[in-house]
Amino acid sequence: MTPLSNPLQEGxxxxxxxxxxxxxxxxxxxxxxxxxxxxLAADRWMMSVWNNxxxxxxxxxxxxxxxxxxxxxxxxxPVPVPGRAEPPEGExxxxxxxxxxxxxxxxxxxxxxxxxxxxxxxxxxxxxxxxGSGVEPIPGRRYLLVSDVFEDGTVQYxxxxxxxxxxxxxxIAAVGLLLVACTGWRGFWALLGLAASIAVLLGVMIPLxxxxxxxxxxxxxxxxILSTVTVFCVVRRPHRRSSALLGSLGGVGCGxxxxxxxxxxxxxxxxxxxxxxxxxxxxxxxxxxxxxxxAVLVGAIxxxxxxxxxxxxxxxxxxxxxxxxxxxxxxxAGVNVGSEVLGSMINTLILAYLGSSLPMAVLISSAGVNxxxxxxxxxxxxxxxxxxxxxxxxxxxxxxxAFVFVAQExxxxxxxxxxx
Numbered sequence: 001m002t003p004l005s006n007p008l009q010e011g012x013x014x015x016x017x018x019x020x021x022x023x024x025x026x027x028x029x030x031x032x033x034x035x036x037x038x039x040l041a042a043d044r045w046m047m048s049v050w051n052n053x054x055x056x057x058x059x060x061x062x063x064x065x066x067x068x069x070x071x072x073x074x075x076x077x078p079v080p081v082p083g084r085a086e087p088p089e090g091e092x093x094x095x096x097x098x099x100x101x102x103x104x105x106x107x108x109x110x111x112x113x114x115x116x117x118x119x120x121x122x123x124x125x126x127x128x129x130x131x132g133s134g135v136e137p138i139p140g141r142r143y144l145l146v147s148d149v150f151e152d153g154t155v156q157y158x159x160x161x162x163x164x165x166x167x168x169x170x171x172i173a174a175v176g177l178l179l180v181a182c183t184g185w186r187g188f189w190a191l192l193g194l195a196a197s198i199a200v201l202l203g204v205m206i207p208l209x210x211x212x213x214x215x216x217x218x219x220x221x222x223x224x225i226l227s228t229v230t231v232f233c234v235v236r237r238p239h240r241r242s243s244a245l246l247g248s249l250g251g252v253g254c255g256x257x258x259x260x261x262x263x264x265x266x267x268x269x270x271x272x273x274x275x276x277x278x279x280x281x282x283x284x285x286x287x288x289x290x291x292x293x294x295a296v297l298v299g300a301i302x303x304x305x306x307x308x309x310x311x312x313x314x315x316x317x318x319x320x321x322x323x324x325x326x327x328x329x330x331x332x333a334g335v336n337v338g339s340e341v342l343g344s345m346i347n348t349l350i351l352a353y354l355g356s357s358l359p360m361a362v363l364i365s366s367a368g369v370n371x372x373x374x375x376x377x378x379x380x381x382x383x384x385x386x387x388x389x390x391x392x393x394x395x396x397x398x399x400x401x402a403f404v405f406v407a408q409e410x411x412x413x414x415x416x417x418x419x420x
Contacts, residue, residue, distance in 0.1 A: 031177035039170035050115040067114045068145045070137045074108035103131040193233035197226040219294035247401025248308035255393025259296040272378035300390035311338045311401045338398030
């Protein structure tokens with residue numbers, strides 16, 4: 001006989017699920033509120049820092065930089081060369097009428113000073129910029145205003161950039177808080193691992209390399225530290241952390257060796273690109289080839305850790321579900337899971353490198369270089385090295401992680417059998 005349903009009992013059973021959904025929305029709303037509060041706090045702090053730097057400057061408009069709000073913006077017009085007649089109205093101004101060899105534009109702005117001794121004052125200025133550079137001032141938004149004082153005492157104003165620090169803080173905080181709100185403590189530990197990784201790279205690796213330390217050993221040590229911290233924070237089963245760590249380090253190590261081989265065979269110096277040339281001229285004697293190989297390590301370790309941890313977590317779930325699963329079947333499951341993850345991760349890695357080099361690729365292509373010349377360009381070669389080395393690391397992380405996991409599981413079973 002089929003028991004009659006109890007509507008009251010069904011309602012009671014549905015309450016926990018409704019409460020969880022309601023609690024999730026509450027956490028999401030709280031995350032957004034905290035992000036908004038952080039926006040206001042960051043804005044207040046930045047204004048205070050700017051005012052402290054400008055303390056004692058009576059003429060705020062004569063300061064090097066100010067935070068201003070654009071109230072009104074007039075139309076732009078070319079800056080003519082002094083002493084030369086203007087062309088008739090409606091005609092295009094030729095380059096010889098523009099300032100020097102660098103065409104410049106000017107426009108009238110009405111601004112509200114937000115920092116400095118004259119904070120709160122409205123001023124009318126003329127801002128200039130090079131053609132094709134700078135940002136378009138939009139009334140109502142805030143910008144960084146810079147001034148240049150010439151020998152004759154004249155002051156030239158320009159909008160350096162948009163004032164985006166508070167919104168930057170708010171967006172970063174919002175993403176992090178939403179992650180924690182949706183995933184709970186796992187999201188918190190993931191953010192903690194990310195923060196530790198950034199601290200290692202920005203606080204340890206980059207300063208040491210800038211001081212003249214060899215880039216490759218420093219990068220290897222940094223990758224080891226951030227991998228250990230990430231695995232410790234993300235992998236929730238302590239006895240499985242070594243599998244993810246050893247598999248990831250093995251994969252990224254193989255990818256690094258493959259990158260070394262390509263750099264040596266292709267004779268890449270690491271000097272391709274404007275940033276690399278500037279670094280080499282600023283810090284003479286720095287190992288630019290080592291910088292390139294360090295970029296291979298740092299660029300690949302994130303995706304490699306993702307694959308290693310995914311394979312480890314999948315195999316751990318299988319063992320928890322069936323502690324006596326055959327080791328051969330366990331190995332095959334690890335390879336199968338890794339193969340499916342690999343497809344999307346390779347796509348992500350390659351597109352990330354291609355996206356970062358897209359401006360330079362367009363520039364090279366616009367110069368009339370054909371496809372063969374583009375592939376032979378050293379800058380593109382560096383990006384290919386990082387892409388192929390990262391792909392190799394991802395590919396080899398799967399069998400290495402699966403092998404380490406299966407070996408540890410075999411050892412654990414042998415220990416349990418001996419104890420029995």
